[in-house]
Amino acid sequence: MSGNAPSSITTALDRLALIAMLFVLAAILTAAMVIQYAFNEIPCPLCLLQRVAMFGCCFGLILQLRAGNSERGTGIALIFAVLLLVIAVRQTLLDIYPRPGHDYIGSAVLGLHLPVWSVVIAVALLLGLAARLALFGGGRDMAAGEAALRRSLVQPLAIYVVAICAINFLSVLAQCGLDQCHTLGYRLLQ
């Protein structure tokens, strides 16, 4: 093994970090759907766009977990993390100052409203992806046993993310139809 070649432990830690980020994002998106369907909190357009940004991050992480000697997936995840930060900061600033007709949308979780949580998530994602690059370096070839890890852990997680993306698509169709989105109700169910 040459001096620059990553050890199998480094590769395993790198993959675990990516899987952990993907798992947390999938859990957050699931929690958002639980809040929507169980507590009947219909998401606003900017909230839906934040979900899009999170799904984009998921896509990048899945791509990175499948990739060998490439960092394309990390780049895609970083682009969508920045998009998530921009949208979340803008929505937070829209409601940060009380003004007539602009109440804070949705309920608070642990004292923070969901757009503020989105800011926290975006910053955590950016820090996590940067730390991964700093600690584990660039791309690497597939390590032994990685195919088994992919079959057992990554593929089911990827299919789960696709499934919740499909549910979100159907939900958006029900809420917005092919028109502008509102939080008044599900347009197609009225």
Place this chain on the structure above:
Amino acid sequence: MMAAVFATLLLAFILDLAGLRQLAILSLLASLGLGVGLFLWEVYSPDYGFRMPWLQL
């Protein structure tokens, strides 16, 4: 418009699962473009433009 954003996003995931990676990335980029456009349209106000005059620094 939002339905188009989610449709292209879902298509990207499905194409990626099917192994068509380049097409998947193209679909994702389409979703990104539509999403950015929709975001700018959502936050634009005829009165304030993109400004937020209620924020006083």
